[in-house]
Amino acid sequence: MKKIILFFGLVLSQVVLSQTKPIKDIAQELQIIGENDQKDRAQIEYIQSKYGSQSPEMNALWKSIGTSDSINIIKVSAILDRYGWLGPQEVGEEESKTLFMVVQHADLPIQEKYLPLMRKAVIDKKAKSSSLALLEDRVALRQGKKQIYGSQIAWDMKNNRNYILPLEDPDNVDKRRAKVGLPPLTDYIAYWNMKWDPEQYKKDLPEIEKMQQMKKK
Structure with missing residues (x-):
């Protein structure tokens, strides 16, 4: 085909x-x-x-x-x-x-x-800069880098939950989103019934990156 x-x-x-x-x-x-x-x-x-x-x-x-x-x-x-x-x-x-x-x-x-x-x-x-931001994130992740705007979400089948794919500098993500016309990350991920906690995300990030590496194998 x-x-x-x-x-x-x-x-x-x-x-x-x-x-x-x-x-x-x-x-x-x-x-x-x-x-x-x-x-x-x-x-x-x-x-x-x-x-x-x-x-x-x-x-x-x-x-x-x-x-x-x-x-x-x-x-x-x-x-x-x-x-x-x-x-x-x-x-x-x-x-x-x-x-x-x-x-x-x-x-x-x-x-x-x-x-x-x-x-x-x-x-x-x-x-639109907001659309470009989504493409920037998708390309970065596919290149093995971290996303910038937090637009890419994945599903964890093991724990039955959604999660934000590896994100650069979580503390300042909303500043970057605002510059390109995207709403705060809290509002964006509410669609998936998720809550945004930068401190918890930073703790979870090593495990998230590990999951991504496993998917590539």
Whole structure:
């Protein structure tokens, strides 16, 4: 399946890159890509609560999400490589956000490729600094570093709880979040019924880092 998707992607990329489309056509394409990005993800909580996180139904959903992501990043890469980062004033608010969402859901090499482009887009006011912060965190963790803004949460199956993935300088995380327009960490993690205690987190951090190392093996 992956070989088929990659072949399809190479053909599709060449077709897209060989043409210059009107911005309105790109906006319409991004709208469809955005819908495809969220369609299966909207079912995650329902499928997980009904069948369980390790169920065949959940595995099938993740497989479908993976296939959709592979196709979406091919299309978005072709757009970014030809037109650069398109802002809300060019393609619309949601359509511009789709560029971020698809890159956010891509593999590390793709994220590393477009991270500098998104950084420039924030300077040019074509992307939100709050969105960039989420991508910065995801890339940092995948590179084996600590996240900066505390946006990445994981599930500990052994202790049946959510936890914040390795975070740099926990004492000042809210200052960093405020600078990029993110709410305090206490408010953010309340969605997962978590409480933020910097002192306790610093005590737990060695164990959290150990868990992350085990997952990589």
